[in-house]
Amino acid sequence: MPYIAARDLTIEFPLYHLGARSLKKRLLAHSPLRLRQDEANRVVVSALRGLDFRIGAGERVALIGRNGAGKTTLLRTLAGVYEPVGGRLEVQGQIGALIDPAAGMDQESTGRENITLRGLFRGMDEAESAALAEEIGAFAGLGEFLDVPVRSYSAGMQVRLSFAIATVMSPEVLLMDEWFLAGDAEFREKAREKLTGLVEDADILVLATHDMGVVREWCTRAILLDAGRILADGPVAEVLAAA
Template structure:
């Protein structure tokens, strides 16, 4: 059975882009004891001491303001960032829908992108072709499926991304709320597909700002602030409080 267990997990980002990254600074810093790394390195504590356990059947919403650490936590659960302190243990296959456009090649056609996505998941070419047909039919892109993605409208891009991203059926589904964009007609079909995806998954972790979405999809709400968990309640109690 799928589960997620996090014990005092912390993640810190060194912010190199702010100016500590250059080799010159590094070399100059090496020559003086006072200008060491600590002095000019800006470290952001993205996640601090997170302890929680999620069992099979749970649908968890991560809520909190921008910068609370929701997406970073999703990335940790997806295995992209590894904890700097503490421990993370997960059981079950993981599927992450974090950024719709990521991994899309703008110059390649929609079909090629879906095949590529299949290969990212380690599928065989034959399986990938079958996936492309299925995703093509689902996305309703028609003949646009064989045109480079850079010519797509924003809505078409989201439809393709959604179709490609939902080709898997993971036991643990990690999702950012981007899927809410898209035209109404598509959303009807998308909701159907999402429902199937979610019901097939044993665990859903969803980062969201939208209370309606949280009420509709989730059973438990973890509220984060400044990288910490401030409350962890069943959905009814969360909204009651």
């Protein structure tokens, strides 16, 4: 059964290339909350501080909190981009991450070539991912633009293409940033429908968002983050009432 277990999970970003010592001192003096000096005398930003949680199969978790609370960092850590500096993280199950839509997109390539490229990023071979092109093109409503370089797309078309490419999957653990809820009005309907399908098929959903409507609609549990710590963790209604 898919699950996510974190024990004392800690992520720190060292501020390299900081230079002058006086700047270092000033930074440390004015921000006792997130910045600290580690054993090697580097200034580090504590992005996540000792998180403990366990998410079991069937749970729909919303990560909420102000900007900079650590929501996206936590998603990236769960996806395996950052290795924890302290503590332990276990993720069981096929992970699908919808974090940055444009990641791995090549502006000079056509829509079709990008679909193939994205397939390779996911570990498919060329033939498998090329077969997806028509389906993705139709969903994104690209029509003849499928064979035109992406740099000549309108912003909306780029968003639709990356959304369509990113959502061709059926992961057990779905990690999603709230960007995926954006898009133009007509496409929003379609996107919402697609995401609902993905969310229902996934065993676990972890969604970082500011939109409380979405939280109430999709999620069963909310984790409220503040300055890299968990402030509240529980059923959506309880956490939202307290916050």
